Structure formats: structure tokens, C-alpha cells
Amino acid sequence: MLTNEYNTVLYTGVTSDLVKRINQHKKKIADGFSAKYNLSKLVYYEVFEDVLSAIEKEKQLKNWQRQWKINLIGLANPEWKDLFNELLGDTETSSV
Numbered sequence: 001m002l003t004n005e006y007n008t009v010l011y012t013g014v015t016s017d018l019v020k021r022i023n024q025h026k027k028k029i030a031d032g033f034s035a036k037y038n039l040s041k042l043v044y045y046e047v048f049e050d051v052l053s054a055i056e057k058e059k060q061l062k063n064w065q066r067q068w069k070i071n072l073i074g075l076a077n078p079e080w081k082d083l084f085n086e087l088l089g090d091t092e093t094s095s096v
Contacts, residue, residue, distance in 0.1 A: 001061070001073060002039040007080055009037045010069050014058045018045060019087050026084070041082045044073045 002011040002025060011034050015021040024030040025040040034040070048054040061069065077083060 001042075001044040001069065002034060003041050003043050003080070004038045005041065007041075007043075009039060010066065011037070011039045012058055012061045012069075014051070014054045016051065018042075022084050022087065041080075042084050042087070043077050043080050043082070045083065045087075 002013075002022075003009060013021075013034075021030070022040070022042050025034050028035060028040075046054075046057060048057065061072075064072075073080065
């Protein structure tokens with residue numbers, strides 16, 4: 001899930017290359033909803049073995065109430081830190 005600097009908007013999506021996709025969001029290459037709302041802060045993610053499971057979970061999360069998403073993020077990432085560095089293997093800044 002992505003959010004903006006102020007944690008006011010949430011975006012849920014699926015990708016086969018999370019590092020590449022987040023880089024696109026951070027560099028403002030990705031058009032659409034995330035660009036419109038300046039979403040580039042990765043606050044929650046899950047890894048799946050297959051794309052069908054990932055898509056199923058995405059659909060589930062998109063149907064969740066906003067508060068449920070906030071609670072999920074809060075459990076995994078209580079400080080709402082940008083988890084991008086974790087993806088790059090920077091364990092010193094990892095929070096989840």
C-alpha cells in the first residue's frame with residue numbers, strides 16, 4: 001500500500017517487481033491515481049508465491065473499509081515509515 005507524505009490517501013496495487021514499481025512512483029513516472037495524489041511512500045506490502053494469490057488479496061483489500069487498512073498498516077508498520085529501503089536490503093532502516 002502506498003500513501004502520501006501526510007498519510008491521508010491509501011492506494012493498493014499488485015506488481016511483479018515491487019522495487020521497480022515503487023521507483024516509478026517516487027520518480028513520478030507512474031501516471032494515474034498515485035501521481036494525482038502524490039503517492040510514493042510504501043507503508044505496507046506482502047509477498048506471494050503466485051500472481052493469482054496476489055490479485056485475490058488485492059481485490060480483498062480494495063473492498064476493505066479505510067479503517068481496516070489503517071489498522072493493518074498500524075500492526076505491521078506502527079510508525080508508518082517508508083519501507084522502500086527495506087526492499088533494497090537496507091536492514092538498518094527496516095521496520096517490519
